[in-house]
Amino acid sequence: MVAQSQEGAEAGMKTTSKIWCVLTDSHFLIPLAVFVVGVAMLIAVH
Amino acid sequence: MTTQPATAPGTLVRSTHALGVLCGVCAGVWLGAAEAPTKLVNSGLSPYAISLCMVAGVFVARWSLPTLLKGTRSVFADLSRSRQLIPFAVLAGMLWAVANTLTVFAIRDVGLAIAFPLWNTNSLVGILWGRLLFGELKGAGAANVAKVLLGSTAIVAAAVMLGFSTMHQNSAHPAHALHGILAAAGASLLWGSMYIPYRKAYLSGMNPLSFVTVFTVGELGTMLALVLVFDGGTHAAVFHSPAVEPMLFWLFLGGFVWVIGDIFQQFATKYLGIGRGIPLSNTNQLWGLAWGALVFGELAHNRESMLLVVGGSLVMILGAIAVSSAIATARESHNTVSAIERECGRYQLDQDAVKRAFDGQSSDTAASGRAWWDWLILAIVTAVFVILAAKARVPSLAMNFAWTGVLTVVLVASAVACLWGLWRTTRFS
Numbered sequence: 001m002v003a004q005s006q007e008g009a010e011a012g013m014k015t016t017s018k019i020w021c022v023l024t025d026s027h028f029l030i031p032l033a034v035f036v037v038g039v040a041m042l043i044a045v046h
Numbered sequence: 047m048t049t050q051p052a053t054a055p056g057t058l059v060r061s062t063h064a065l066g067v068l069c070g071v072c073a074g075v076w077l078g079a080a081e082a083p084t085k086l087v088n089s090g091l092s093p094y095a096i097s098l099c100m101v102a103g104v105f106v107a108r109w110s111l112p113t114l115l116k117g118t119r120s121v122f123a124d125l126s127r128s129r130q131l132i133p134f135a136v137l138a139g140m141l142w143a144v145a146n147t148l149t150v151f152a153i154r155d156v157g158l159a160i161a162f163p164l165w166n167t168n169s170l171v172g173i174l175w176g177r178l179l180f181g182e183l184k185g186a187g188a189a190n191v192a193k194v195l196l197g198s199t200a201i202v203a204a205a206v207m208l209g210f211s212t213m214h215q216n217s218a219h220p221a222h223a224l225h226g227i228l229a230a231a232g233a234s235l236l237w238g239s240m241y242i243p244y245r246k247a248y249l250s251g252m253n254p255l256s257f258v259t260v261f262t263v264g265e266l267g268t269m270l271a272l273v274l275v276f277d278g279g280t281h282a283a284v285f286h287s288p289a290v291e292p293m294l295f296w297l298f299l300g301g302f303v304w305v306i307g308d309i310f311q312q313f314a315t316k317y318l319g320i321g322r323g324i325p326l327s328n329t330n331q332l333w334g335l336a337w338g339a340l341v342f343g344e345l346a347h348n349r350e351s352m353l354l355v356v357g358g359s360l361v362m363i364l365g366a367i368a369v370s371s372a373i374a375t376a377r378e379s380h381n382t383v384s385a386i387e388r389e390c391g392r393y394q395l396d397q398d399a400v401k402r403a404f405d406g407q408s409s410d411t412a413a414s415g416r417a418w419w420d421w422l423i424l425a426i427v428t429a430v431f432v433i434l435a436a437k438a439r440v441p442s443l444a445m446n447f448a449w450t451g452v453l454t455v456v457l458v459a460s461a462v463a464c465l466w467g468l469w470r471t472t473r474f475s
Contacts, residue, residue, distance in 0.1 A: 018129070018130050018393065021130065021392055021393055022130050022133055022134075025392070026179065027134070027179060027242055027243070027246045028133065028134060028137070028243075030175075030179070030239065030242060031134075031137050031138070031141060031239045031240070031242050031243055032137060034141065034235055034236055034239040035137065035140055035141055035144065035236070037232065037235070038141065038144040038145065038148065038232050038235070038236045039144060041148060041228055041229060041232040042144060042147060042148060042151070042229075042232075042272075042276075044225065044228065045148070045151045045155065045222075045225040045226075045228060045229045046151070046276055
């Protein structure tokens with residue numbers, strides 16, 4: 001039981017750290033920032 | 047299943063380079079042809095509505111031929127292995143949808159003559175990101191850098207020349223000129239940045255067919271949101287107008303052709319990188335013009351633009367030859383390997399498996415083959431197209447059927463050559 005919950009916690013941490021890796025990745029942040037700029041432009045020109 | 051013979055690194059680079067060039071050129075042929083079915087649509091609906099219908103067609107068509115190439119089991123196994131890349135692929139689809147909408151406003155506010163050259167610079171934006179983020183062209187040698195930069199610039203210039211040859215009127219609103227320029231520059235930035243997630247996915251070992259699957263979800267979701275926000279919400283004409291049903295087949299057909307072209311573009315990005323793959327697929331302007339001029343007679347009353355057409359076509363072909371001949375040197379390939387290692391380190395990926403997948407040598411025996419539900423999906427998608435075809439209205443538009451036949455043969459032949467090359471070299475990895 002304990003081993004299982006430890007494995008679960010590790011898996012959970014792994015997922016969390018992967019999400020963190022994505023959210024702090026410049027390859028994600030740059031296109032995301034460009035997308036936000038694009039939406040702002042769309043609102044401005046609409 | 048995919049047991050590749052041991053290949054010397056130099057030979058492998060050359061063979062994947064040749065495959066990438068074939069995919070890039072083929073992407074140009076198919077992306078250019080995607081405009082043809084949409085010319086049969088004259089509904090008076092808003093550009094948002096037309097885009098949403100076409101993107102819905104792209105989404106449905108993704109489950110047609112691509113499902114035949116590699117079954118859903120393989121695609122979902124790949125997505126499950128590379129979950130961290132799903133947000134990247136969704137984001138790429140979102141960028142495409144917003145950029146496409148911005149071009150509509152750019153044309154409205156400054157006209158095609160100014161807007162078109164501006165958003166066509168997206169491949170140059172892509173080259174910049176490729177250099178800054180993935181080390182593309184780093185250590186490439188002066189000759190290769192010159193070939194890629196001059197070739198890409200020539201393709202942009204040629205696209206502008208070809209675009210000018212078909213411009214008959216300028217419906218610009220001078221009062222909104224700044225808005226229009228902003229929108230066109232925005233479209234260029236968004237489309238150029240869309241290639242970051244493309245390249246990222248392939249450096250992490252993802253299969254292009256898996257990437258496109260998620261990409262179409264982002265594209266459709268964003269287009270739907272744009273219609274709901276900017277085009278009348280749930281009361282938008284696209285959801286209620288009787289004009290939609292008879293034109294859906296043509297837009298879905300355009301979507302089908304587009305998604306096949308996009309898959310070839312993805313393979314080109316995988317095997318050539320952004321800097322070489324995207325300029326090659328941007329030769330679609332040449333094929334779009336060929337369909338417009340030869341099938342729909344768009345230049346019949348505009349003989350004076352022939353010089354632009356011939357000049358633009360020659361410049362584009364020369365640009366494509368320059369880009370195609372810039373084979374990556376050992377030093378440049380080493381930088382690509384460093385970029386792969388960065389991804390593997392960051393996301394704790396199996397470096398050997400990723401490198402094999404990047405070289406088109408992935409082996410996913412467990413998830414290969416088609417399942418029964420793949421055939422069911424194919425049957426449903428085929429039924430959707432057959433039903434829409436039965437309800438389609440054939441417009442009374444003058445078309446040259448001889449040229450339609452010739453260009454369709456070119457389209458099919460290019461796809462067969464490309465699919466055969468992909469199957470023989472990589473088994474669609």
